[in-house]
Amino acid sequence: MIDKALFALPGVRKVFPILAGLAILQAVVILGQALFLSGAITQLWQGQGFKATLPLILGFFICFLAREGVSFIRQKFLDGLAYKLSMNLREELLDKIFKLGPTLAADMGSGSLTATTIAGIEQVESYIKLVLSKVLNMMIVPVLLLVAIIVLDWESSIVLVVAFPFAIIFMILLGYAAQGRASRQYRSYMLLSNHFLDSLRGISTLKYFGLSKSYANSIYRTSERFRKATMSTLRMAMLSTFALDFFATLSVATVALFLGLKLMDGHILLFPALAVLILAPEYFLPLREFASDYHATLNGKNALKSVNDILSADEQVQENLENSVQWMQSSTLTLQNVTKIYETGRGVQDVTAEISGFQKVAIVGASGSGKSTLLSMLSGFLMPTAGEFQINVDKKFSSLTDENWRKSLSFIPQNTYIFAGTLRENLAFYAPEATDDEILQAADLAGLSELVNTIGLSSKIGASGRTLSGGQMQRVALARAFLSNTRNILLLDEPTAHLDIETELEIKENILPLLENKLVFLATHRLHWLPQMDVVIVLNEGKVEGIGSHEQLLAENSYYQQLIKEMRG
Ligand SMILES: Nc1ncnc2c1ncn2[C@@H]1O[C@H](COP(=O)(O)OP(=O)(O)OP(=O)(O)O)[C@@H](O)[C@H]1O
Numbered sequence: 001m002i003d004k005a006l007f008a009l010p011g012v013r014k015v016f017p018i019l020a021g022l023a024i025l026q027a028v029v030i031l032g033q034a035l036f037l038s039g040a041i042t043q044l045w046q047g048q049g050f051k052a053t054l055p056l057i058l059g060f061f062i063c064f065l066a067r068e069g070v071s072f073i074r075q076k077f078l079d080g081l082a083y084k085l086s087m088n089l090r091e092e093l094l095d096k097i098f099k100l101g102p103t104l105a106a107d108m109g110s111g112s113l114t115a116t117t118i119a120g121i122e123q124v125e126s127y128i129k130l131v132l133s134k135v136l137n138m139m140i141v142p143v144l145l146l147v148a149i150i151v152l153d154w155e156s157s158i159v160l161v162v163a164f165p166f167a168i169i170f171m172i173l174l175g176y177a178a179q180g181r182a183s184r185q186y187r188s189y190m191l192l193s194n195h196f197l198d199s200l201r202g203i204s205t206l207k208y209f210g211l212s213k214s215y216a217n218s219i220y221r222t223s224e225r226f227r228k229a230t231m232s233t234l235r236m237a238m239l240s241t242f243a244l245d246f247f248a249t250l251s252v253a254t255v256a257l258f259l260g261l262k263l264m265d266g267h268i269l270l271f272p273a274l275a276v277l278i279l280a281p282e283y284f285l286p287l288r289e290f291a292s293d294y295h296a297t298l299n300g301k302n303a304l305k306s307v308n309d310i311l312s313a314d315e316q317v318q319e320n321l322e323n324s325v326q327w328m329q330s331s332t333l334t335l336q337n338v339t340k341i342y343e344t345g346r347g348v349q350d351v352t353a354e355i356s357g358f359q360k361v362a363i364v365g366a367s368g369s370g371k372s373t374l375l376s377m378l379s380g381f382l383m384p385t386a387g388e389f390q391i392n393v394d395k396k397f398s399s400l401t402d403e404n405w406r407k408s409l410s411f412i413p414q415n416t417y418i419f420a421g422t423l424r425e426n427l428a429f430y431a432p433e434a435t436d437d438e439i440l441q442a443a444d445l446a447g448l449s450e451l452v453n454t455i456g457l458s459s460k461i462g463a464s465g466r467t468l469s470g471g472q473m474q475r476v477a478l479a480r481a482f483l484s485n486t487r488n489i490l491l492l493d494e495p496t497a498h499l500d501i502e503t504e505l506e507i508k509e510n511i512l513p514l515l516e517n518k519l520v521f522l523a524t525h526r527l528h529w530l531p532q533m534d535v536v537i538v539l540n541e542g543k544v545e546g547i548g549s550h551e552q553l554l555a556e557n558s559y560y561q562q563l564i565k566e567m568r569g
Pocket of ligand 1: 106342346347369370373374
């Protein structure tokens with residue numbers, strides 16, 4: 001019930017003495033309040049004048065104000081602490097997300113990753129605020145008040161001592177039930193975030209195929225599941241609050257009954273009886289406060305676990321390249337049984353190949369055969385599940401996720417990402433130092449002159465500006481590659497898939513010179529690229545069917561012959 005992860009946050013243990021000091025101060029002022037109030041009532045009951053009672057009434061008000069003051073100071077202190085801790089945690093988390101790279105977003109889903117980083121950290125902040133003060137209050141205040149009650153009337157203290165562990169056990173039992181429900185609620189929240197973001201991203205495709213309505217229904221169903229999970233958690237939380245309140249009220253009523261009987265029998269004076277009666281509900285109050293906010297802290301607990309799971313994930317870059325790679329005619333890249341199997345059991349298996357110099361390597365295969373997966377591993381965005389890479393005669397690597405490798409290549413994925421910024425910033429993505437003339441030339445080669453002439457290089461595009469068509473986005477990606485002269489490894493994943501065949505052939509003329517003096521990997525469905533390639537890797541359902549030149553494969557490989565027939569349509 002008390003989360004160890006929270007106490008492991010840096011600096012949390014150090015604030016314990018301050019919070020414990022404030023809890024002790026709170027217990028003292030509660031005691032003062034009870035004693036002054038019972039003293040004042042007893043004196044008035046005994047017929048003493050208002051004037052004589054005034055110091056006690058003043059004492060009560062001073063304690064009352066002091067109690068509010070202690071709460072205010074504690075709240076201010078915890079607000080500052082929780083803000084600082086959550087900001088540090090968010091910074092650490094972002095740092096880790098960038099270190100882990102796109103594999104994390106692919107595994108977790110961008111929606112839930114975003115939800116954890118934004119809403120999750122906010123939940124952790126409230127969690128820190130709620131739990132830290134309430135746990136310490138619950139551990140300190142009842143004990144000090146019990147000591148005072150023992151002194152005032154030890155018989156009443158027996159009822160309270162007996163009731164307290166029962167209340168705790170009760171709370172733990174209901175707490176576990178609420179925890180299970182809250183975990184389900186958190187999981188459905190993450191699912192909803194992923195589902196929503198994915199649908200939003202694919203909204204144009206969904207509309208195009210007339211599927212937007214059925215997806216809207218599917219989002220509705222997912223959000224309904226989330227609503228039901230939330231209601232179920234709240235029901236359990238309400239039940240536990242109600243049960244604890246009932247239990248505390250029953251115990252206080254029992255104490256009151258015994259006190260009343262003892263008063264009638266003359267076994268106790270009015271002053272201690274009143275003081276015990278006032279202190280008894282205060283004795284249970286910290287426990288009730290903890291329980292009433294417990295459900296609100298459960299989301300924070302789940303969010304903190306999610307954040308810690310990411311923070312403790314293996315960074316998976318076990319080996320580093322010492323320097324950035326300067327790919328030359330004499331360079332070699334060896335793939336030895338490189339494999340990536342997704343959780344679905346699909347992927348790419350046992351790719352063994354030796355590539356050298358400025359070879360042009362085509363990766364072909366039917367849809368789903370693993371072309372993008374192999375390219376993603378070569379670009380260092382995806383960690384293989386098995387196999388090795390070797391660059392030149394250097395040591396062997398289990399992945400190419402090293403930053404030095406990534407810095408030496410340009411990658412044009414199937415779906416280009418347009419960053420929120422100007423057209424100029426987007427074009428000069430790989431070469432921020434490029435001049436406007438160079439950018440315009442690259443844009444021209446990629447067939448973007450019309451767009452540049454219409455909107456200009458300084459227009460905002462992407463999320464905060466003008467939306468580009470699929471073809472325009474792909475041309476932006478090509479222009480990026482045209483601009484990056486220093487990166488001489490080029491990975492292209494269907495670079496012209498969004499263009500019609502005439503435009504593609506036109507742009508191909510511009511692309512071909514770009515491929516000179518570069519190591520090129522090109523995943524494609526289009527036949528016309530193949531004769532210009534030095535090596536073709538043929539994939540079939542994740543397995544290599546053949547590696548060789550186009551002519552060689554055409555003469556010897558029956559699967560390749562069949563594939564070429566299909567590509568010709
Ligand atoms: N993130 C993922 N999680 C689970 N399975 C995946 C993932 N990405 C790809 N796959 C599966 O791995 C296999 C290879 O996919 P990949 O995208 O590499 O094929 P491809 O040849 O590039 O396809 P296409 O030509 O349609 O782009 C497919 O069966 C696909 O469903």
